[in-house]
Amino acid sequence: MNVFELECVSFFYKNGRKALDGISFHIGQGEAVSILGANGCGKSTLLYMLQGLLKPASGRLRVFSEDDLSDSSRARISLLFQNSQAQLFSLSVLDELMFGPLHLRGMESGDAGRRADDVMEMLGIGHLKDRSPWQLSEGEMKKVALGACLSTNPDVFLLDEPTSGLDPRSQVDLVELIAALKKAGKTIITATHDLHAVAEISDRAIVMGEDHRVLADDGSYELLKNPGLLLKANLIHEHVHAHQGYEHEHTHCGPHEHHEHGDLHGPEASGSQEAAGKHAEGGGGAHGEAEVIHKLKVLLPHWAEHNIEHARTYGEWAQKAEKAGAGGLASILKEIAAESERLNALFDRAKKMLPD
Ligand SMILES: Nc1ncnc2c1ncn2[C@@H]1O[C@H](COP(=O)(O)OP(=O)(O)O)[C@@H](O)[C@H]1O
Numbered sequence: 001m002n003v004f005e006l007e008c009v010s011f012f013y014k015n016g017r018k019a020l021d022g023i024s025f026h027i028g029q030g031e032a033v034s035i036l037g038a039n040g041c042g043k044s045t046l047l048y049m050l051q052g053l054l055k056p057a058s059g060r061l062r063v064f065s066e067d068d069l070s071d072s073s074r075a076r077i078s079l080l081f082q083n084s085q086a087q088l089f090s091l092s093v094l095d096e097l098m099f100g101p102l103h104l105r106g107m108e109s110g111d112a113g114r115r116a117d118d119v120m121e122m123l124g125i126g127h128l129k130d131r132s133p134w135q136l137s138e139g140e141m142k143k144v145a146l147g148a149c150l151s152t153n154p155d156v157f158l159l160d161e162p163t164s165g166l167d168p169r170s171q172v173d174l175v176e177l178i179a180a181l182k183k184a185g186k187t188i189i190t191a192t193h194d195l196h197a198v199a200e201i202s203d204r205a206i207v208m209g210e211d212h213r214v215l216a217d218d219g220s221y222e223l224l225k226n227p228g229l230l231l232k233a234n235l236i237h238e239h240v241h242a243h244q245g246y247e248h249e250h251t252h253c254g255p256h257e258h259h260e261h262g263d264l265h266g267p268e269a270s271g272s273q274e275a276a277g278k279h280a281e282g283g284g285g286a287h288g289e290a291e292v293i294h295k296l297k298v299l300l301p302h303w304a305e306h307n308i309e310h311a312r313t314y315g316e317w318a319q320k321a322e323k324a325g326a327g328g329l330a331s332i333l334k335e336i337a338a339e340s341e342r343l344n345a346l347f348d349r350a351k352k353m354l355p356d
């Protein structure tokens with residue numbers, strides 16, 4: 001049975017801005033699908049629509065084979081908002097987690113309380129029970145918002161950038177949780193521009209282009225192996241880096257403001273190496289203070305972006321090594337990840353020291 005059927009669905013916001021253009025796909029019960037796309041391509045809008053919060057301007061959307069989503073069908077679908085503040089409204093974390101069981105599932109308050117306790121234990125947020133959701137950190141809020149989705153025990157999860165705002169360890173936990181939900185037969189649709197977890201959380205990925213149309217719809221592995229497509233969707237970017245005399249080429253995940261490498265070298269840098277995107281990150285030569293600051297404004301965010309990505313990778317591989325029984329390796333990788341985390345904080349400090 002199909003949970004969602006979209007035929008040529010388009011949507012425009014009131015200011016006339018196009019967000020979805022002729023989107024067609026079907027998602028069956030129990031499927032795990034990633035919606036991939038750069039910022040602004042329409043992922044959140046699409047999830048709002050699947051949850052029934054927005055209606056297509058044109059085209060047809062059927063949910064559980066219904067043209068008009070009934071309240072009982074809507075209660076089977078939970079949306080984790082990209083911005084947790086938009087989702088949380090209760091006075092305490094406990095109330096937030098009991099809302100779904102009480103009001104969407106019609107449970108007795110004793111049962112709803114036990115459900116909330118189970119979810120808090122699963123997410124490791126029991127210590128936040130009596131806190132106001134509004135006074136939590138971004139990552140804690142995200143976990144509470146996720147808890148509110150879980151406690152309702154929906155058939156369909158719509159997760160909008162679920163890993164954003166979480167620390168590396170919580171990101172790994174979340175990916176494992178999604179994989180477990182997937183195994184349990186839930187339908188899970190995850191909007192993300194983070195390619196790291198795609199293969200673990202989904203079997204299929206729908207790639208949206210910056211023209212708000214579907215660029216590709218295929219198996220997750222197949223799509224991840226297609227750098228041309230990912231580049232076209234602005235999900236990766238390529239550089240050739242020169243690190244102290246050696247070069248390596250690699251791709252980066254996530255949408256990216258294209259920075260001009262030519263800028264880093266000044267107007268004289270128009271040779272073939274520079275044209276290929278090579279930049280000397282150690283940067284020799286005599287530079288005036290203004291020029292150094294100008295270059296650091298480009299380089300520091302770039303280095304920081306690398307470091308965040310690397311720290312995450314070390315953490316993920318530490319978990320993998322642990323699972324594979326390589327405890328010694330796992331613990332040193334954890335240390336490396338922790339050191340990289342420390343560097344993240346230093347990069348943040350350095351970025352703040354740059355003049356406007
Ligand atoms: N409330 C809004 N009013 C007007 N335009 C919006 C609104 N929300 C999003 N948009 C625009 O719609 C497009 C799709 O946005 P969104 O669905 O949030 O993309 P994504 O989640 O992929 O980043 C973007 O161009 C965005 O600027």
Ligand SMILES: [Mg+2]
Pocket residue numbers: 043044045082160
């Ligand atoms: Mg979004």
